[in-house]
Amino acid sequence: MALLDAIDRKILSILQQDCRITMQELADRVGLSASPCHRRVRLLEERGVITRHVALVDQAAVGLPVSVFISIKLERQKEEDLDRFARSISTWPEVLECYLMTGPRDYLLRVVVPDLAAYETFLKTKLTRLDGVASIESSFALGQVKYSIALPVAAS
Incomplete structure (x- = not known):
């Protein structure tokens, strides 16, 4: 598996805090346009770095x-x-x-x-x-x- 670059790490950090963020908001926060940002997220999913998207429930x-x-x-x-x-x-x-x-x-x-x-x-x-x-x-x-x-x- 290829190493994660700084943008990938920033994407992961943001998505771990709020996976419901829009792709445009995510792209703005990491300094990309929406299309390349979406490709990176999809690649992180395909590589198994992002394994699923969940809702956290208060116990x-x-x-x-x-x-x-x-x-x-x-x-x-x-x-x-x-x-x-x-x-x-x-x-x-x-x-x-x-x-x-x-x-x-x-x-x-x-x-x-x-x-x-x-x-x-x-x-x-x-x-x-x-x-x-x-x-x-x-x-x-x-x-x-x-x-x-x-x-x-x-x-x-």
């Missing part, structure tokens, strides 16, 4: 105020066990993020639920029923200090 506003970070240790770390775990949790809508980790835990999950009772249900009906899970450690977020989905791609 509390839709009744999901509780964020739980869950550390998972598996009984074994064989490829088939890791793959089975990943396939299982990938279908659960409560799991927003899942990372395969180094260190004492195998996975770190971020789960959102409406309340503690819903988390208990999630734990009992889904997570504890997975084969090969050796331990589960849950930490509840008390507040969100920072949240960003924007990667720091701006030209330095």
Whole structure:
């Protein structure tokens, strides 16, 4: 993949803040005319740099105020066990993020639920029923200090 130039990085930075900006506004802000700017955006999409356009929804506003970070240790770390775990949790809508980790835990999950009772249900009906899970450690977020989905791609 070719490296991103300063204009590409500026386009990405702007689109990460507001993907509904018009192509003309984007072009004006990066110093291009609309047609070349549109070609660059399309190329960034084709190359897989821009993977999708989404609407960010306020978690509390839709009744999901509780964020739980869950550390998972598996009984074994064989490829088939890791793959089975990943396939299982990938279908659960409560799991927003899942990372395969180094260190004492195998996975770190971020789960959102409406309340503690819903988390208990999630734990009992889904997570504890997975084969090969050796331990589960849950930490509840008390507040969100920072949240960003924007990667720091701006030209330095």
